[in-house]
Amino acid sequence: MIRQIYISITGIAFIFTMWMIFLWAPTEINQGQVQRILYLHVPFAWASMVAIVAIAITSILFLITKNDKWDNLSQSLAEVGLVSAVVMLFSGIVWAKPVWGVWWTGEAKLTTALVLFFIYCAYLLFRNYFPPGNARNRIAAIIALIGAIDSPIIYYAAQIWEQNHPKAVVGPLATEESSLSGEMVITLLACVLTVTLLFIGLVWTQYQTNRIARIKNV
Amino acid sequence: MINWFKILLTLIKKDLKIEIKTKETTVTLCLFAIVIVTVFALTTENNSLINQSFGAGIIWSSVIFAGSIAMVKFFHHEEQNKTLQSLMVMPIPSEIILFSKSITFFIFVSISEIIIFLISSVLFNLNIFSLKLFVASLIFNIGYSVVGSFFGIIASKSSSKEILLTMLLIPIIIPLLMFIIAITNDALTSNLEDNFQTWLSVGISFDIIFITVMSFLFGKILEE
Numbered sequence: 247m248i249r250q251i252y253i254s255i256t257g258i259a260f261i262f263t264m265w266m267i268f269l270w271a272p273t274e275i276n277q278g279q280v281q282r283i284l285y286l287h288v289p290f291a292w293a294s295m296v297a298i299v300a301i302a303i304t305s306i307l308f309l310i311t312k313n314d315k316w317d318n319l320s321q322s323l324a325e326v327g328l329v330s331a332v333v334m335l336f337s338g339i340v341w342a343k344p345v346w347g348v349w350w351t352g353e354a355k356l357t358t359a360l361v362l363f364f365i366y367c368a369y370l371l372f373r374n375y376f377p378p379g380n381a382r383n384r385i386a387a388i389i390a391l392i393g394a395i396d397s398p399i400i401y402y403a404a405q406i407w408e409q410n411h412p413k414a415v416v417g418p419l420a421t422e423e424s425s426l427s428g429e430m431v432i433t434l435l436a437c438v439l440t441v442t443l444l445f446i447g448l449v450w451t452q453y454q455t456n457r458i459a460r461i462k463n464v
Numbered sequence: 465m466i467n468w469f470k471i472l473l474t475l476i477k478k479d480l481k482i483e484i485k486t487k488e489t490t491v492t493l494c495l496f497a498i499v500i501v502t503v504f505a506l507t508t509e510n511n512s513l514i515n516q517s518f519g520a521g522i523i524w525s526s527v528i529f530a531g532s533i534a535m536v537k538f539f540h541h542e543e544q545n546k547t548l549q550s551l552m553v554m555p556i557p558s559e560i561i562l563f564s565k566s567i568t569f570f571i572f573v574s575i576s577e578i579i580i581f582l583i584s585s586v587l588f589n590l591n592i593f594s595l596k597l598f599v600a601s602l603i604f605n606i607g608y609s610v611v612g613s614f615f616g617i618i619a620s621k622s623s624s625k626e627i628l629l630t631m632l633l634i635p636i637i638i639p640l641l642m643f644i645i646a647i648t649n650d651a652l653t654s655n656l657e658d659n660f661q662t663w664l665s666v667g668i669s670f671d672i673i674f675i676t677v678m679s680f681l682f683g684k685i686l687e688e
Contacts, residue, residue, distance in 0.1 A: 309684065357638075364635035371631050375624045381687075385618055388681050389632065395677060396636050403639035403666050406659065407646065 249450060256443045263433075263440040271433040280344050285433055287337040289441030290330045291359065296445075297327030298362060301369075302394030305387035317383040318460065320390055321373060322452035326445060328366040334359060354404035361400045365393035378463065471556055475564035480571070482541075489538045493576040497530035498583055505587035519590050520648035524641060526580055528608075531573055532630050535612050538569065539620035548617065548686070558683035562613060569616075570609040577601060592651055596660060600647040603667040607640045607674060614678045618685055636674075643667040 267285045274281035301323045308316035338356065343349050350356065369389055376382040483489055504522045542548050551561050585592055612633055619629035634641075643666045646659065 361635050361638050364631070368631040368635055372618075372622075372628060375622045375628050377622075381621075384687065385685050388684055389618075391681070392636060392677065395673065396639070399639045399666075399670060399673065403642045406662055406666065407642045 249447075249454075252443075252450070253447055256440070256447045259440045259443055263436050266433045266436055271429050272427060274430070277345055280341060283337050283341040285437045286441075287334060287341060288434060289438045290333040290337065292438055293441055293445040294327050294330035294334050294359070294362060294366075296442075297323050297330060298365070298390075298394050298397055301327065301390045305390040305394075308383065308387045309391075314383070314460070317387065318453055318456050319449075320387060321370075322449045322456055324366055324369050324390070325452050326448045328363070328370060329448070330445065331359065331363040331366055335363060352404075352407060354401055354407070357404035357407070358397065358401045362397060365396070369393060468556070468560060472560055472564055472567075475551070475560065476567050479564065479568040483568075483572070488541075489534045490572050490575055492537050493530050493534035493572055494579050496533055497526040497576055497580045500526035500529060501580060501583050501587060519584065519588050519592070519652050520645045522588075523580060523584050523592075523648060524645055527573070527577060528634065528637075528641065529630075530576060530580075531608065531612060532633055533626070534572060534576075535569065535616040535633075536619065536625045536629055538572075539565075539613075539616040540625060542617075543620040552686055558686055559679040561686075562610070562617075562679060562682045565613040565617070566606075566609040569613055570605050573605050573609060574601075577605070590652060592648065594651050597647060597651045600644055600664070600667065603664070603671060604640055604644040607667070607671045608637060610671070610675050610678055611637055611640075614682065614685075639666055640670050643670070 263285075267282050271282070271285070273279060301320050304316045304320040304323065307313070308320060338359070339349050342351070369386065372389055373382065373386050376385065501522060504518075504526075508518070548561070552558075581592060584590055612629075615629055615632040615636075619625045619632065622628050643663050646663050650659065
């Protein structure tokens with residue numbers, strides 16, 4: 247019952263946020279309508295980054311307590327984290343072409359996001375390919391932990407790498423900082439809140455589904 | 465006091481003796497890498513500017529892919545012959561097993577790199593021999609061997625070893641790959657002074673962090 251109420255609240259919040267994005271927030275002067283993509287891109291990027299940190303924490307808790315619920319939570323977080331990473335990458339690519347003039351650059355955040363997507367894939371692929379059991383859950387937790395440790399190193403390396411690559415010169419965002427108006431900031435914050443609610447809801451649902459699947463398998 | 469170094473040497477000697485007898489891993493590694501480099505050489509225009517831009521990528525892609533194929537083969541034998549299980553019965557710290565496998569694989573990768581460098585310099589007309597690149601390659605090989613051995617042992621227990629090892633290994637070694645490609649690119653364009661120290665710090669930090677983390681976690685993946 248609580249879950250149904252939660253999903254209903256998230257649904258209402260999502261509709262309200264859509265109204266804010268498309269009807270309430272003003273159009274950005276330099277980028278035009280395409281800037282509205284960022285209202286979804288930024289929150290999903292936030293969700294995918296939070297997911298990898300959360301997976302690292304739940305994996306450590308699983309390795310310490312050996313309680314199956316932490317492993318189930320890690321799996322659910324990875325599944326929803328992967329979806330968030332896909333939305334983040336896809337929306338980022340669609341936004342970059344008209345604004346930067348290219349679909350993709352060697353920019354640090356982009357490289358880190360792509361590798362993060364591969365880390366989620368590797369984690370879930372491992373869970374599918376490895377025979378089920380305690381060994382699989384334990385090794386999956388270790389892989390998640392290594393992936394989380396690797397993420398900041400990737401970002402650091404990509405930042406140095408970026409210096410060696412040509413920066414995007416096409417588009418207004420390439421050379422100057424953008425400033426958001428009050429309505430835009432409120433809309434962005436509302437979007438972050440809604441996507442966080444959606445993220446928690448999806449993890450919750452996925453957790454229940456995985457729990458039932460595990461009980462069936464036992 | 466038990467001499468851990470002696471045990472480590474014995475384990476490395478055991479793997480090397482098997483390899484000298486079968487020659488499977490090194491031959492797989494070298495041949496596969498040569499084939500990749502040759503395919504690139506045949507399919508790209510032999511223009512020195514293009515080779516300078518893409519040379520580093522081609523060389524290190526061949527090393528990575530050939531290395532992961534060889535790793536699968538190497539650890540598949542271990543799994544088939546139940547060598548790891550036997551080693552686990554020995555009263556030695558699990559890190560010794562990881563280090564012995566890593567050092568053995570370090571030797572295999574280093575041999576294959578010498579051959580790949582020679583072939584690439586001939587096929588692409590590249591001048592890649594420098595002391596700084598040699599040092600960078602050693603740092604790369606250390607990180608690649610440790611992370612590869614760690615994931616190789618994990619993947620050997622699965623039915624889809626090849627894809628699983630590649631998917632686990634490549635995303636994790638991206639910083640190391642950036643480090644070595646950047647240094648090779650600079651070596652090819654004779655620009656090694658610019659970012660050498662910064663990149664060296666990335667490579668060395670990666671090695672230190674992952675050797676520490678993986679030796680700490682290795683015991684957990686061997687637990688039954």
